[in-house]
Amino acid sequence: NAGVTQTPKFQVLKTGQSMTLQCAQDMNHEYMSWYRQDPGMGLRLIHYSVGAGITDQGEVPNGYNVSRSTTEDFPLRLLSAAPSQTSVYFCASSSIGPDNEQFFGPGTRLTVL
Amino acid sequence: AQKVTQAQTEISVVEKEDVTLDCVYETRDTTYYLFWYKQPPSGELVFLIRRNSFDEQNEISGRYSWNFQKSTSSFNFTITASQVVDSAVYFCALFYYGGSQGNLIFGKGTKLSVKP
Numbered sequence: 001n002a003g004v005t006q007t008p009k010f011q012v013l014k015t016g017q018s019m020t021l022q023c024a025q026d027m028n029h030e031y032m033s034w035y036r037q038d039p040g041m042g043l044r045l046i047h048y049s050v051g052a053g054i055t056d057q058g059e060v061p062n063g064y065n066v067s068r069s070t071t072e073d074f075p076l077r078l079l080s081a082a083p084s085q086t087s088v089y090f091c092a093s094s095s096i097g098p099d100n101e102q103f104f105g106p107g108t109r110l111t112v113l
Numbered sequence: 114a115q116k117v118t119q120a121q122t123e124i125s126v127v128e129k130e131d132v133t134l135d136c137v138y139e140t141r142d143t144t145y146y147l148f149w150y151k152q153p154p155s156g157e158l159v160f161l162i163r164r165n166s167f168d169e170q171n172e173i174s175g176r177y178s179w180n181f182q183k184s185t186s187s188f189n190f191t192i193t194a195s196q197v198v199d200s201a202v203y204f205c206a207l208f209y210y211g212g213s214q215g216n217l218i219f220g221k222g223t224k225l226s227v228k229p
Contacts, residue, residue, distance in 0.1 A: 033216070040122070042204060042219040043158075058216065090158065102217065104158040 002026050006091050006105035013081045013112045021076040021108050023091030029103075030096045032074040036060065036087040037107075043090065049074055050096060081112045115140045115209040119220035126195055127228050134190040134223045136205030142166075146208035147181065147188045148217065153201040161203075164188065195227045 007022045025032065033048035035058075045058030049068040063085060065077040074093075078085060091105040116139040126132045138147065149161040162172060164181050172179045176193045192199055205220040 035219075040221055042117075042119075042221040043206075043217075044219070045216055048216060059218075088156070097215075101160050101163065103160075107156050 004091055004093050004103050004105035006089075006108050008108060009106065011108065011110050013078075013110065015082060015112060017081050018077070018079050019081065021078075021089055021091075021110070023074045023076065023105060024072050025074075025091075025093040025103070026072065027093060027103065028071060029093035030071070031100075031102075032068065032091065032093045033058070033102075034064070034066065034074070034076045035090045035092065036085075037090060038087050046076065046089075081110075083112045086110060086112045115142075115207055115218050117205050117207050117218055117220035119203075119205055119223050121223045122221070123224045123226070125226045125228065128197060129194050130227075131191060131193050132195050132225065132227075134192075134203050134205075134225065136188045136190065136220060138186050138188065138205070138207045140207060140209055142209060148206040148208065149179065149188075149190050150204045150206065150219075151201045152204065152222070158204075161190075192225075195225075197227050197229055200225060200227045 004025045030051045034046040035043040037043050044060045046060055046064050047066040049055045052068050052071055055066050068074050089108045092102045094100045094102040118137045145166045147164045151159040151161055169181050178191045180189045202222045202224045204222045206217045208215050208217055
């Protein structure tokens with residue numbers, strides 16, 4: 001099992017550009033989520049999904065879109081990047097329910113100039 | 114509202130010292146789960162422990178131990194005889210039920226530096 005994979009590992013964008021951060025898991029997990037990590041802020045939830053076709057907003061959803069067409073993939077889209085979106089992004093997956101460990105991907109470091 | 118507070122932003126100790134990382138949480142839920150994660154300098158997040166609100170037994174795993182006290186809403190983490198490899202950022206997190214599925218809310222983390 002590869003676990004949770006994220007691509008790319010690093011990305012530099014210019015303000016206004018769009019891009020998609022990819023996240024895939026091979027553990028057949030229903031639940032997937034995206035967090036951003038900023039210095040001194042911990043991890044904050046952006047969006048999450050409890051299954052294909054079902055997504056919901058987290059704490060900081062503005063500026064990000066998600067969709068979930070398959071169980072395995074949960075891409076995060078930045079439609080018009082802003083410097084405030086410079087951050088490290090983590091994708092996570094788990095089975096449904098708090099009793100299940102969340103598995104995190106290695107992260108994507110994004111810089112918006 | 115749910116909240117996790119890790120008041121210690123940074124801690125520096127010398128190897129072999131014991132160190133305790135504090136975590137205080139707020140929730141109105143009667144059923145909840147608490148977690149600790151480690152983030153070493155390489156950046157990945159490593160799961161350390163999960164504890165549910167009905168289990169107040171302290172947990173010990175090698176040099177690591179956790180003290181869960183509902184009366185003070187705290188879930189503190191102690192490393193005994195710290196080692197340089199323990200240097201990392203440690204996050205406490207609370208699982209809460211919101212929206213269509215419960216989610217984790219993280220504290221801001223405590224950066225632990227263990228010097229030789």
